[in-house]
Amino acid sequence: MYGREIHKIINMRKIYFSLICLIISCQSFAQDSLLRSISDSLSVSGGTQYVTGTFKALYIVNMKTIEAPAAGALNFEIQHRFGTINQGAYHLWGLDFATLRLGLDYGISDRLSVGIGRSSVLETFDGYVKYKLLRQTDNPASVPVSIALLGTTSYYTDKITNPKLDSVFKSEYRLAYSAQILIARKFSNRLSLQITPTFLHYNLVDSSNDHNNVFALSAGGRFKITKRMAITAEYNYLFPNQLSSYTGLPLHNALSFGWDIETGGHVFQLVFTNAQTMNESQYIGQTVGSWGKGDVYFGFNISRNFNLKPHNKPKA
């Protein structure tokens, strides 16, 4: 009888002790769970989050990236190429020479942007329209890539000194067009790759053996080495048996490397490329420089962003 009483008391103590433990754990559990519950529901239903900063700039080197100025933002782009480095010390490894493209890019909306440019090579004017069709998402990760459509036109105004040829180089023969699909994926914070199938149309080509409609495939990427620096590369592959030459010189595929440095509203890109020109119709289908022969142009791209309108986009 006495033994049973003690047993009962011990039992009761056990129950009370466990209850007190439960209450204490409840207290801390309540505070943790409060945070956990909203943190989890935020992860689940916090809305679609788009991947940002796939590339730092609008250009890898010559290739246009899927990036575009935001609605109301204007980008000023200076693309500069010195001469080829194989010209030796006399021409200071090409630094005596310069070709330039000045460009303006403007975001009509976050998806639609337009640009104009003027290159010193053949006094070429160019214009483009870019539309972001699809944006990669990271929450939920349902859209694996960003896709943009890009159409460009170039028109060169270089004066022909030979009066006999003047009639040949009528204005319609100075036009070239390109249509591209830009497909890019930011694989990680560091690595982004882009692949760009390209269709080019030249109103005038070198010879009757050359095609006016030309297909190419460009690929490029960036690898961030620090938060504000990246190494980039791009290769523009022109499918064979379409174009044989440009101004009588054999063609090469444009291969370029760059080093991106970002400082606030500026991006500096130091580049090495075998393409002297900076328009799609020119660097993809008319590159005559060869890496093997040392026809490598050192140069840089500088971009500066201006906000013409405040960008307070309403969230859906």
Added chain:
Amino acid sequence: MRLKCCLFLLAVLFSFQGICQNYMTKTGFIGFYSKTALENIQGENNQVYAVLDPASHHMAFAVLLKGFIFPKELMQTHFNENYVESDKFPKATFSGTCTGEMDLSKDGIYQVVVKGDLSLHGVTKPLETTGQVEVKNGKITGSSAFKIKPEDYQITIPSIVRDKIEKEIDVKVQIVWTRNT
């Protein structure tokens, strides 16, 4: 004795019920502001998840850093890419307790002290600030303003832009709760 135990257990269960009767919103506001001679920076977020336990006065906030909207979109990209690294640390959270005289069942304005932990950029730091709670027609509006140093949360700012960003960033919080039923 057994009956007592049962009653006690029931009481515990009911207290759990009480915990479940929380105030919750998904549209709280957090904004931060930095003003220097060179640059004004502001980021605002209207999608703050916030919950308040009226019994214990515990509260918790969670926010997606990508949801901060800047008037200059490039700043927004830089904020996410270079500063808070929202790919690695997508959320900022706060968990803490409100102390001070406050009766959530009565209309009135109460000055309170909020103490808790703020997690940002993978770093958790204690935070203590004053705030105001206004109860009116079943609505509870909590607001607070405080300053945080980016460096405290291991957010590094390159020397080239250091003068464009204030040493201490003003943070404003405003949460409106209605009873979650």
